[in-house]
Amino acid sequence: MGFHTFPVERADQLDDPARYRFCSLEELVYALDLTPTDTVLDIGAGTGFYTLGVAPHAETTIGLDIQHRMAEHLMDRDDRPPDVSPVVAGTDALPLADGTVDVAFSTMTFHEYSTAQSHAELHRVLRPDGRLVAVDWRRDGTGEDGPSLEERFSLEEAVSQLQGAGFHILRAESRPETYLLTARPR
Template structure:
């Protein structure tokens, strides 16, 4: 991961429904556009807050987090039957080339946004596979989320994704976050 990982001792904050003000379940599903049989990954899944929301709309969901303690917290809540917790760094995903139909991350891009991680995401997504990135914006106020110096603005996120071989379909700037939809 990049600058930090979310502190496990604060994991209960990841289950706070007020997170939906930054990205609702409906918006995430609209951006991802999953097929009922799709195989997708939640990159930086934490306690499974968004993984649980997306799971009913896909065939298989890999909840990827670098911290096994986050998966333990997820298991305490109950992991949906079609969700597989995967302990891995985004720069080293345990999937074959083109295994995933889609991937998403909510408020974690700033933690893994390296050339290696983005190349790895491109490797595991099938051609045409969709990547949805919703993250804290460097153009935000900093009232919520990580410090501004740990964030990327929309132009930086777009440049990172394009350099990794993605084509960007949509960019949405909001007061505190940015949402980007890209395809491999």
């Protein structure tokens, strides 16, 4: 499980507003259902394309990325508010205390980090009543945009992986080219 990591050489492509066609900021914020006191974890934040749009709806936003140079993109953004913290780490060893994250989310990244160890780590850092929201490319999409079909999971595979890690699925929807999942740790 888990496919290749998005290359930092193509980081500029992540800031293309045309990407909102596949997941708008508005629908993401709606799915996250944040309160102003929430601590949010953006898993595989990349350049911060969605991170910065989500941040005003939470108290603290952690932009996690395994690639140092991606975190630098986020760190160097002129429009990054002080309550958005870039963190360089992989999902398999999160530098966060148990039960400290209200909402963790990922956009177009689940297929890159999905391993049993990563799910166990996300399960550990989320509050018991917290939520994980993942929007990612569908295996049965067209493949015209995004990663190749072989690198994607189906909605059913993603659901099964999270259930295997002890998550309870609250929402699982197929949309054109992508799926959207919401899960609780218990």
